[in-house]
Amino acid sequence: MKITARTRETSSEQARVLLERRAERLREKPRDGADEEAVLWAAEFPVGEDSYALPLDALRAAVPLRMVTSVPLSPPHVIGILRFQGQILTAMSLSSLLGGRGWREDPAVLLVVDPGLGGRLVALDCERIPKPVSIPLALVEQARSRSSEAVIEVTLPGLKQLNLIDLKRLLDRRVQETRG
DSSP states (O other): OOOOOOOHHHHHHHHHHHHHHHHHHHHSOOOOSTTSOOEEEEEEEEETTEEEEEEGGGEEEEEEGGGOBOOTTOOTTEEEEEEETTEEEEEEOHHHHTTSOOOSSOOOEEEEEOOSSTTOOEEEEESSOOEEEEEEHHHHHHHHHHOOSSEEEEEETTTEEEEEEOHHHHHHHHHHHHHO
16 A cells, blocks of 8 residues: 655645535525425334334323232223322223233333323333334325224335324223223
């Protein structure tokens, strides 16, 4: 390998070219966001073999499951109660709410969520802490137009299936079943 000393002219020429490229990028019209696709941010997690998601704006916290106190004679979907930021929350089995689907592994986390029922928070058990994902809003609206259920199937690019949960509908349905 031959070592060559850099001359002042070579380095200044490279710097000039670099600065010209940067200036050209800065001169380009900034993106106004109109060409960007609208998305729904969601918290994705597994329930058994399927992938589920909750709108990220409904998620308030993820806490350890061990903080739950069981309640004797409670309905089957109720795991117990817990204290969260000064409130007493009902901890529910998400698997039971979804119709008895099983878990792949024992739940270790409770997701504290706001289902939009008058500001009352609830907790749902989960196998693991969810990861944030973006779902194209057009796909969500298309799936919602096909179904009015509490869980809608959204087919993502790459044919990945994601079940988006509408918490308000899911919990309203459970309350109606318990009363009826």
